[in-house]
Amino acid sequence: MRTPRIRLPWQAALALMASVVALLAAACGSGPAASSAAAGGSGKATITFAWWGDAARAKVTLAAIRLFEKSHPDITVKTEYSPFGDYEQKINTQAAGGNMPDLVTVDRSVQNEYAQRGLLLDLDKYVPGTLNLSGLDASFVASGKTDGKQYTVPMAQNMQAIVVDVTRLKSLGVPLPKPGWTWSDLAAWAKEITTRSHGRWYGIVDPGTLWPAFNSWEIQHGKSLYANGKIAFTAADLAGFWNFTSSLRRSGAGTSAQLTATVDGLPDDEPLLKGRAVAEWDYDSLFQMYSAGTSDKLTLVSLPTVGGKTGMFAQPSMMLGVSATSKYPKQATELLNFLVNSPAAARALGTSRGLFPNLKVRQQLASSATGPAKTVYDYEAANSGDLSPTPAAPPKGDNQLLTMMQRVYQQVAFGQLSPAQAAAQFVSQAKGIIGQ
Amino acid sequence: MSTRGWVLARRPLPLAERPAPGAARARVGIPTRAPRRRRNTSDRAGYVFLIPWFAGLALFTLGPMLFSLYLSFTNYTLLQAPHWVGLANFRRMFSSDPRYLDSVIVTVKYVAVSVPAKLVIALLIAVLLNRQRRGTGLYRSVFYVPSLLGASVSVALVWRSLFGPAGAADKVLSLAGIHGTAWIDDPRWALWTLVVLAAWQFGAPMVIFLAGLKQIPGDLYDAAAVDGANRWRRFWRITVPMLSPVIFFNLVLELVGAFQAFTPAYIISGGTGGPADSTLFYTLYLYEKGFSDFQFGYASAMAWIMLAAVGLCTALLFRLARVWVFYADTGDR
Numbered sequence: 001m002r003t004p005r006i007r008l009p010w011q012a013a014l015a016l017m018a019s020v021v022a023l024l025a026a027a028c029g030s031g032p033a034a035s036s037a038a039a040g041g042s043g044k045a046t047i048t049f050a051w052w053g054d055a056a057r058a059k060v061t062l063a064a065i066r067l068f069e070k071s072h073p074d075i076t077v078k079t080e081y082s083p084f085g086d087y088e089q090k091i092n093t094q095a096a097g098g099n100m101p102d103l104v105t106v107d108r109s110v111q112n113e114y115a116q117r118g119l120l121l122d123l124d125k126y127v128p129g130t131l132n133l134s135g136l137d138a139s140f141v142a143s144g145k146t147d148g149k150q151y152t153v154p155m156a157q158n159m160q161a162i163v164v165d166v167t168r169l170k171s172l173g174v175p176l177p178k179p180g181w182t183w184s185d186l187a188a189w190a191k192e193i194t195t196r197s198h199g200r201w202y203g204i205v206d207p208g209t210l211w212p213a214f215n216s217w218e219i220q221h222g223k224s225l226y227a228n229g230k231i232a233f234t235a236a237d238l239a240g241f242w243n244f245t246s247s248l249r250r251s252g253a254g255t256s257a258q259l260t261a262t263v264d265g266l267p268d269d270e271p272l273l274k275g276r277a278v279a280e281w282d283y284d285s286l287f288q289m290y291s292a293g294t295s296d297k298l299t300l301v302s303l304p305t306v307g308g309k310t311g312m313f314a315q316p317s318m319m320l321g322v323s324a325t326s327k328y329p330k331q332a333t334e335l336l337n338f339l340v341n342s343p344a345a346a347r348a349l350g351t352s353r354g355l356f357p358n359l360k361v362r363q364q365l366a367s368s369a370t371g372p373a374k375t376v377y378d379y380e381a382a383n384s385g386d387l388s389p390t391p392a393a394p395p396k397g398d399n400q401l402l403t404m405m406q407r408v409y410q411q412v413a414f415g416q417l418s419p420a421q422a423a424a425q426f427v428s429q430a431k432g433i434i435g436q
Numbered sequence: 437m438s439t440r441g442w443v444l445a446r447r448p449l450p451l452a453e454r455p456a457p458g459a460a461r462a463r464v465g466i467p468t469r470a471p472r473r474r475r476n477t478s479d480r481a482g483y484v485f486l487i488p489w490f491a492g493l494a495l496f497t498l499g500p501m502l503f504s505l506y507l508s509f510t511n512y513t514l515l516q517a518p519h520w521v522g523l524a525n526f527r528r529m530f531s532s533d534p535r536y537l538d539s540v541i542v543t544v545k546y547v548a549v550s551v552p553a554k555l556v557i558a559l560l561i562a563v564l565l566n567r568q569r570r571g572t573g574l575y576r577s578v579f580y581v582p583s584l585l586g587a588s589v590s591v592a593l594v595w596r597s598l599f600g601p602a603g604a605a606d607k608v609l610s611l612a613g614i615h616g617t618a619w620i621d622d623p624r625w626a627l628w629t630l631v632v633l634a635a636w637q638f639g640a641p642m643v644i645f646l647a648g649l650k651q652i653p654g655d656l657y658d659a660a661a662v663d664g665a666n667r668w669r670r671f672w673r674i675t676v677p678m679l680s681p682v683i684f685f686n687l688v689l690e691l692v693g694a695f696q697a698f699t700p701a702y703i704i705s706g707g708t709g710g711p712a713d714s715t716l717f718y719t720l721y722l723y724e725k726g727f728s729d730f731q732f733g734y735a736s737a738m739a740w741i742m743l744a745a746v747g748l749c750t751a752l753l754f755r756l757a758r759v760w761v762f763y764a765d766t767g768d769r
Contacts, residue, residue: 085707089727096514117515258621261711262600400729403708410712414623 045328048101049335050080051318052087056289057352064348068338075331088399095119100323102332106152108143109398111319115146120321123150126333132341135358143316143390153340154316156354158285159380159387160216160303161312162186162204165278167296172196176301179382183244183304190253193278199252205263205271205280206254208245208413209406213281216303217241219388220311229395231434235423242412242419249413257413284376285317285354291372298372300379313388318353351376397433404429508737513730525737536738538713539721546627546717547694550634555686558638562645563675576646583639591633592703596620599629620704623714630700630715641686648682649675680761688753695746698723718742 051061058081065077080101082090088110094100095114106114114120123131127150133141136153144152162177169176174192177185190203207213214233215225224232248254255271262269271277273293282290284300291298303310320339322332339345340357346365349356351373356362366377408426411417417425508525510518529536565576585591599605599619606619619625652675660670676683698719701709709716709724722742726735 089730092514092730113515119515257711261621403728407708407710407713410623410710414712416623416712 044074044076045331046076046078047103047326047328047332047335048078048080049103049332050087050091050101051105052084052107053081053352054083054289056292057081060349060352064339064345065335067342067344067348068335071338072331072334075328075334077335098325100325102323102326102328103335104321104323105155106319106321107399108315108317108319108393109402110396111144111152111321111393112146113396114321115149115151119324120151121324121326121329123153123322123333123336126330130330130333131337135341135360137359139390140314140316140357143393144319146393152319152321153336154357155318155320155339156285156316157357157380158283158315158317158354159312159383160212160310160315161282161284161287161300161379162279162303163272163282163287163290164299164301165272165294165296166299168197168201168278169193176299179302180308181304183306186304187244187248187251187253190248190279191251194252197278201275202255202259202271202277203253203279204248204255205277206245206249206257206260206413207281208242208249208254208409209260209263210281211402211405212283214238214241214405215391216311216313218311219313219391220303220306220309224391226391226394226398226434229434231427231430233427235420235427237423238426239420239423242409242423245409246412246419257410257415260413261410283315283317283354284379285351287376288351288372291375298375300375302379302383309388310383310386311388312383313390314384316390355380395434400433401430404433504736504739507733508740510733512732512736514732515730518733521733525734526741528734529737529741535713535716535721539709539716539718542627542709542714542716543695543718546631546634546697547691549628550631550697551687551690551694553631553635554638554690555641555683557635558641558686559645559679559683561638562642562649563671565642566646566649576643579642580639583637589699589703592700595629595633595700596704621711623710623712626705626711626714630697630704633700634694634697641690644682644686645679648679652678677762681763684753684757684761688750691749691753692746695742695749 049065051057053061058079061081062079065079069075069077080090081087084107087105088107091100091104091106100119104120106120127133131153133150133153140154140157141150144150144154146152164176166176172193174189174196177189181189186204193201193203218224218233218237221237223237226232245254249256249260254260255277259271259276263271270280270290270293272280273290279301281303287298287300303312320336322329322336326332339349341361343361343364346356346358346361351369355377356365365373366381369377404426408417408422412419412422507518509520509522511521511525512518561579565572565579582591597603600621603619619629656674656678657670660674665673696719697717701715701717701720702723705711705715705720707720707724707728709720718738719742722735722738725731725738
């Protein structure tokens with residue numbers, strides 16, 4: 001009888017070492033420098049542009065880039081895109097290897113970190129020659145600055161909103177909420193939906209897992225998440241927010257813990273699109289994607305108020321920066337300029353990222369928009385009057401709090417921790433992350 | 437005549453030395469001694485052919501491993517050069533990171549339940565399939581299929597929809613009056629759906645058990661039957677001891693594999709180890725620390741602790757094996 005004794009298990013152990021450790025180190029090796037662009041200065045320049053998002057966003061972005069290449073025959077643009085979850089990992093790996101894409105989309109949560117680590121080029125020397133920022137709102141432009149220097153330019157503006165499924169709302173005979181409503185209005189309204197649909201639909205997706213929802217909550221209560229690069233909210237603030245969202249969940253107005261746990265940022269898994277909830281908290285930049293995912297009619301409603309304040313603000317997003325190691329910084333900046341100013345780019349991009357940066361072009365588009373895009377423009381226009389000032393870019397580690405919010409609130413939703421306990425735990429861990 | 441000389445003589449000879457066709461048969465069996473020098477050159481050829489593999493091993497396995505050992509003593513964020521911190525990563529694991537200990541508990545639970553469950557099922561099915569019946573071959577293939585699919589992303593996705601909200605599992609169980617929930621989205625059940633997924637992939641150990649069962653001499657059973665031993669007794673007194681080396685082999689292999697489980701939890705929890713950290717496998721937390729939080733030093737330290745722990749478990753199993761594993765061919769226990 002064959003007795004596979006000593007040898008194989010040890011080989012298996014070796015294989016374990018290999019796989020566990022190789023997994024880690026795989027990304028650490030210094031990759032060979034990209035030497036494809038050996039053509040030099042006189043000939044054609046090939047630059048790379050990277051962003052995150054889905055296939056629909058990629059399609060419109062590629063259309064815009066084709067227009068750019070047509071008007072700049074000496075520049076070829078290579079593109080890279082991936083889902084948001086994988087994007088940062090990819091860019092960080094490339095940055096570590098010294099071959100970050102020439103024009104790179106940077107999330108606001110890491111904007112300062114990238115700039116301070118010297119990964120991005122100071123764009124001031126290209127202003128106003130190559131990069132014209134005069135057509136953009138001044139405070140919007142300023143949001144791309146780190147330590148007073150223009151390292152990035154936001155490619156889009158979005159706003160917080162409650163997305164509502166009008167078709168289902170009508171079928172239940174529940175009226176659409178009016179701007180200026182309060183959180184207790186929301187609780188009653190959402191409860192009404194759950195009751196009238198006999199539990200088939202929840203009124204609203206429990207917003208307790210959402211870091212940006214808490215951000216607006218803090219602002220409307222006269223506070224902020226951060227001040228001077230440190231945490232400015234207290235455990236009591238967070239417990240207050242979570243007490244409210246828990247009351248939604250317990251009354252049946254908000255989604256159950258299990259259903260909330262399925263939310264992972266992919267449109268396919270949204271309770272709103274799966275027909276389990278009638279409303280949810282979100283950014284208006286996702287509205288077009290949501291509209292495409294359902295045959296129902298959707299609309300946007302402004303956030304509930306506290307003392308008349310919504311806590312909403314114009315959120316600059318998708319910061320565009322030029323790599324500090326780029327061989328063709330001027331050409332990359334030309335593409336940046338095209339993406340924030342050109343009417344042709346604006347037409348191609350639509351509202352796939354939010355509102356277009358150049359104000360004049362934005363207005364032209366708004367007047368001719370139809371369908372979901374028109375809903376977004378109308379929503380932004382209706383709310384532009386009473387917005388709170390845009391907070392400064394968050395300190396390093398903010399993206400970790402975003403995922404921690406989801407994780408810790410799940411423990412509240414499943415009854416493992418009380419809101420107060422969870423909030424205390426969150427704040428103590430957050431201090432360790434942000435203080436670093 | 438030594439066997440070795442005979443075997444060497446059967447090697448094809450270089451053309452020049454090849455005997456005439458008629459003489460070939462006469463030469464077979466005549467002990468010849470291959471010149472020492474030639475054996476060395478053929479060995480060398482073997483090593484030459486192994487060079488690509490060795491290069492791969494050094495470049496993509498050993499090199500990164502050593503680098504990760506170095507990283508485990510640093511704080512490396514990918515954007516900043518590694519900075520030596522001594523044992524700080526290891527201290528943090530056991531003193532100030534509650535999630536680390538959570539992940540250890542989840543992993544140990546998973547290993548402790550899924551491995552025995554998988555092996556028991558594999559052994560039972562193997563015993564059933566060991567009898568000669570019509571269609572046995574078909575059944576063997578059918579039972580093996582889940583293992584072929586097992587590690588893949590697609591099965592984890594299928595699992596997600598089976599045990600997800602309003603999934604098939606929920607519907608079938610509610611017919612039986614069990615009104616559950618979304619199994620994978622409830623922290624009380626999520627880990628156990630992963631255990632079921634693992635146990636379902638019993639094909640590989642089953643095939644090995646089958647091979648082992650075939651090797652047990654039939655006369656042992658015949659003798660036992662003559663002595664009046666019933667089926668149950670024969671199983672425990674003959675099958676299990678005779679199969680113990682194979683059981684041991686499967687145990688070690690599955691244990692090492694279970695510690696490394698990653699894909700199903702990653703897919704089913706959307707990479708978060710949720711809900712509420714209930715499926716936070718060690719590997720998943722390691723991945724999160726490395727590739728979401730960019731704490732590569734800490735993640736490397738975790739990887740090495742994992743290696744040590746798995747090595748320790750394996751060594752322990754080998755120690756214990758002396759007590760219960762019976763090798764019929766060597767005659768000792």
